Amino acid sequence: MMLAYDGRAALGGKPGLHVLIVGVSGYRHLPKRTEPPLPQSYLLRQLSSAATSAYKVYDWLLTHQQSLPLPLATCRLLLSPSEEETLAVQPGACPATRQALETAAHEWRTDARSHRDNMTLFYFAGHGVQRSRDDTVLLLEDFAEPYQPILARCVELQNLYQGMAPGPLGGPIASQQVYFVDACRVLPSAFKNFEKLVVPDVFDVELPDVDDRSAPIFHSTLPGMLSHALVNTESLFCRALLAGLNGRAAMPGDDTDPQGNPRWVVSAHSLNKALGKHFALLTNLDPKLLPAQSVTMGGQLLGDLPLHRLNGPPPVDLTLEVDPQAAVPFTRVSLVDSLGQALPDLPLPLAPHPHSKQVLAGIYTVAAAIEPPNPLFVNWPKRQLLFLPPRYSCRFRVQQ
Amino acid sequence: MSDQDTKPQRGQLTFSLQLRSGVPSGWGGVPIEVRKRSLALAARCLSSDSLELEPGAYHVTAQMPAGQVLSGSVEVTPGQQQQVVLRPEEQDESPYETQAHHHFVVEARMSRVTQEKARAPRYPMLESMGPATASQASTVLRGLILGRNTSSQWNLLAPEPWAPAEWRPLPLEPDVAQEGYVVLSAPAHRYGPSVIQLHLAGAPLIHMVFPAAPEPFGGHRITVTRSIDGALSMDLQLKNPNADMLLRYSQHGDRTQTLLSERILMAEQLLFGKHQDPLGAAVGAYALMRFSEAKKIPTWTENLFEGFTWLPDGSAIRGEHLARVGEHGKACQAFLTLAERGLPIFSDGLTFAVDRLRSYVKTHWTRRKDAPTPEEQERVAKLLPVLARYAAYTDFTRPVTTFTGADPSHPSLELPKSAWESRASDVDLTPNFPMGTKQGPELQPPLIEG
Numbered sequence: 149m150m151l152a153y154d155g156r157a158a159l160g161g162k163p164g165l166h167v168l169i170v171g172v173s174g175y176r177h178l179p180k181r182t183e184p185p186l187p188q189s190y191l192l193r194q195l196s197s198a199a200t201s202a203y204k205v206y207d208w209l210l211t212h213q214q215s216l217p218l219p220l221a222t223c224r225l226l227l228s229p230s231e232e233e234t235l236a237v238q239p240g241a242c243p244a245t246r247q248a249l250e251t252a253a254h255e256w257r258t259d260a261r262s263h264r265d266n267m268t269l270f271y272f273a274g275h276g277v278q279r280s281r282d283d284t285v286l287l288l289e290d291f292a293e294p295y296q297p298i299l300a301r302c303v304e305l306q307n308l309y310q311g312m313a314p315g316p317l318g319g320p321i322a323s324q325q326v327y328f329v330d331a332c333r334v335l336p337s338a339f340k341n342f343e344k345l346v347v348p349d350v351f352d353v354e355l356p357d358v359d360d361r362s363a364p365i366f367h368s369t370l371p372g373m374l375s376h377a378l379v380n381t382e383s384l385f386c387r388a389l390l391a392g393l394n395g396r397a398a399m400p401g402d403d404t405d406p407q408g409n410p411r412w413v414v415s416a417h418s419l420n421k422a423l424g425k426h427f428a429l430l431t432n433l434d435p436k437l438l439p440a441q442s443v444t445m446g447g448q449l450l451g452d453l454p455l456h457r458l459n460g461p462p463p464v465d466l467t468l469e470v471d472p473q474a475a476v477p478f479t480r481v482s483l484v485d486s487l488g489q490a491l492p493d494l495p496l497p498l499a500p501h502p503h504s505k506q507v508l509a510g511i512y513t514v515a516a517a518i519e520p521p522n523p524l525f526v527n528w529p530k531r532q533l534l535f536l537p538p539r540y541s542c543r544f545r546v547q548q
Numbered sequence: 549m550s551d552q553d554t555k556p557q558r559g560q561l562t563f564s565l566q567l568r569s570g571v572p573s574g575w576g577g578v579p580i581e582v583r584k585r586s587l588a589l590a591a592r593c594l595s596s597d598s599l600e601l602e603p604g605a606y607h608v609t610a611q612m613p614a615g616q617v618l619s620g621s622v623e624v625t626p627g628q629q630q631q632v633v634l635r636p637e638e639q640d641e642s643p644y645e646t647q648a649h650h651h652f653v654v655e656a657r658m659s660r661v662t663q664e665k666a667r668a669p670r671y672p673m674l675e676s677m678g679p680a681t682a683s684q685a686s687t688v689l690r691g692l693i694l695g696r697n698t699s700s701q702w703n704l705l706a707p708e709p710w711a712p713a714e715w716r717p718l719p720l721e722p723d724v725a726q727e728g729y730v731v732l733s734a735p736a737h738r739y740g741p742s743v744i745q746l747h748l749a750g751a752p753l754i755h756m757v758f759p760a761a762p763e764p765f766g767g768h769r770i771t772v773t774r775s776i777d778g779a780l781s782m783d784l785q786l787k788n789p790n791a792d793m794l795l796r797y798s799q800h801g802d803r804t805q806t807l808l809s810e811r812i813l814m815a816e817q818l819l820f821g822k823h824q825d826p827l828g829a830a831v832g833a834y835a836l837m838r839f840s841e842a843k844k845i846p847t848w849t850e851n852l853f854e855g856f857t858w859l860p861d862g863s864a865i866r867g868e869h870l871a872r873v874g875e876h877g878k879a880c881q882a883f884l885t886l887a888e889r890g891l892p893i894f895s896d897g898l899t900f901a902v903d904r905l906r907s908y909v910k911t912h913w914t915r916r917k918d919a920p921t922p923e924e925q926e927r928v929a930k931l932l933p934v935l936a937r938y939a940a941y942t943d944f945t946r947p948v949t950t951f952t953g954a955d956p957s958h959p960s961l962e963l964p965k966s967a968w969e970s971r972a973s974d975v976d977l978t979p980n981f982p983m984g985t986k987q988g989p990e991l992q993p994p995l996i997e998g
Contacts, residue, residue: 279936281899281944283906306903342940344933353907355916357874360841364801400587410587420801425615444945445801446899450841452803461587486585511585511607511621532621534583534607543639 164221171202276331311351702890
């Protein structure tokens with residue numbers, strides 16, 4: 149039973165969001181995470197966060213159904229948790245074997261083909277081997293099964309991606325698709341002649357006439373580097389992704405509400421910007437302790453793809469700093485929002501300094517005045533600044 | 549009373565960028581967003597445009613490819629022409645005038661003091677394809693061009709890969725040489741597949757494909773920088789600054805800015821026969837591939853393919869364009885010409901080629917009227933593993949094809965088999981990238997798995 153959520157009856161044939169989520173930690177033919185890696189298992193070990201990460205994405209979708217761009221129609225969930233992952237043991241999930249993924253993918257595609265205005269979401273967490281900007285070989289639970297070709301229990305991301313294109317035989321398909329690949333993009337040096345190894349197809353791919361999907365692919369790490377996770381909780385990418393979806397990657401949309409205010413939205417475009425520039429910040433962990441990790445976006449994005457609609461402006465982490473330090477006791481900082489209301493609770497002097505505060509995103513009139521006047525320092529002229537999530541740093545240079 | 553009497557007269561707005569380092573020459577225009585005080589979107593345009601807006605208060609921003617935001621605000625008055633000045637935050641200004649383009653377009657450059665503070669220790673357990681840390685003993689750059697004459701081609705299907713000796717020196721000339729920032733040009737007197745090698749002692753060689761060509765098609769430059777985390781980075785700076793800007797917007801997946809920025813390149817008449825900038829045209833085509841519908845990709849991709857046989861990206865772009873509109877047989881034939889032209893300069897082209905050829909190898913062509921010949925299908929089966937091997941060792945976060953290998957014909961993670969032998973044409977960058985401050989004690993990360 150892999151259909152963890154089914155809302156098709158309520159939709160009555162209208163467009164919806166069809167989801168396929170795969171999380172593999174417990175690779176049954178690989179050594180445990182605490183055991184040494186072995187050459188015969190390609191130096192890979194089991195994971196302890198991938199299944200948890202996948203489950204958290206699933207849980208987020210269920211919790212935020214009302215603010216998704218389309219109603220949640222189906223969610224297929226394949227989870228292979230490790231022994232330590234209790235959260236990811238879910239009755240509605242199937243083990244993420246090759247066979248299970250084949251079945252789930254075909255059913256998912258059938259649902260995606262039910263309406264051209266459908267949207268799909270694919271999320272994979274587990275081991276992966278990179279082959280191009282838009283292609284990774286995704287390793288499933290039964291990878292390295294004895295007496296099988298090396299990649300027999302894997303799936304090619306590009307095969308899934310191309311299989312989800314519109315085709316002359318299959319007909320139209322969901323025109324909006326988003327793919328998240330949260331994989332340790334392991335170098336292929338462990339696999340001899342890797343470029344010649346074959347991954348069995350999940351889909352027979354028709355060559356499409358015209359492919360005008362909006363279908364970005366988010367990859368969670370640099371090629372050849374490892375995707376990192378805190379043990380027994382979600383991966384860093386999953387953490388950043390969910391923080392972004394919750395508003396840390398929001399931007400004012402192009403359309404407005406009846407009052408003329410923009411609708412705040414997290415889109416593929418804004419998510420890509422936030423994950424690319426603020427990955428460490430979105431994980432909410434000490435950046436000094438984080439290894440280097442980046443997110444890249446491939447695929448094609450023919451129009452921006454909304455992912456989550458917010459009810460109002462999201463919070464922004466604001467940092468206020470007076471330069472030089474000696475001017476701090478004399479500097480009064482003021483913030484006035486677009487409605488003309490001054491923000492209270494800004495201490496004089498700013499303490500602690502630099503001063504951190506959370507405000508709602510928007511345009512503010514900002515000023516810094518020297519009080520009482522001091523011959524060494526000058527007022528920082530009033531300016532209008534746009535504070536967007538996740539953070540904004542404002543430095544007031546008041547040196548004469 | 550007519551509608552015209554009641555409608556407020558619009559004001560006209562122009563834009564001015566104000567950078568302490570000065571606006572780099574050649575910048576045609578930067579993508580702009582104009583929003584009302586409520587943040588409702590009023591308009592998007594280029595900084596070189598002028599806008600008519602209804603009276604009111606507006607906030608204007610320009611997002612640079614490297615991430616800085618230039619901003620300004622204005623109160624538009626009826627019937628008046630006004631200019632809004634856009635400035636970055638003080639801390640976002642470029643530390644040096646000579647680095648302004650790189651700072652705002654490629655990567656934010658920090659002041660030297662901030663760089664010293666910003667370097668973080670590296671975790672020893674991390675496996676990396678990228679450049680090594682400041683602890684390396686020497687840093688050398690070498691330019692290489694293939695073969696001896698103008699007819700040399702990077703034959704990817706040659707029975708034996710090109711021997712290292714066939715890669716001849718391509719002289720490099722430093723244009724800017726500062727600590728942590730070096731810019732070099734590579735004047736070429738003939739066309740030829742070229743790579744730039746970055747040698748860091750104890751690390752695999754890094755190769756960047758380089759478009760060496762005589763003027764007017766040449767003139768592109770190589771930049772070597774040290775990023776905030778201490779790693780060395782090699783990049784290509786296109787001769788056309790607007791093409792360079794478009795490349796970075798596209799690389800960062802910034803659809804809105806990319807499509808706006810692309811207007812400038814088209815306005816500069818990159819169309820074949822009017823103003824020939826094939827590399828700029830290639831950048832424009834790649835951007836359109838990412839963010840535009842197939843029918844909006846211009847038909848001059850065929851001209852780029854036919855007219856510039858020294859440019860491998862013409863093959864990749866034409867192939868992908870044809871594939872997007874369903875002409876897969878012709879697409880396959882276009883991709884096959886990479887066998888003689890060599891690796892695409894831009895990594896998007898390598899991705900297109902590998903992904904499409906992988907599907908064409910598995911296609912049942914007998915069902916299609918546009919099927920390639922059996923000989924062509926056989927060549928696809930031979931070309932794919934060659935390209936796939938390069939792809940396996942390519943850093944796709946970089947817009948220019950950059951891969952590791954013992955030499956340009958053998959992508960891998962192996963260290964060079966023989967000791968590095970200096971050549972007269974080598975550029976020693978060690979003085980520009982000193983060993984740096986002593987690293988602090990290695991931090992123990994939380995229990996992190998990969």
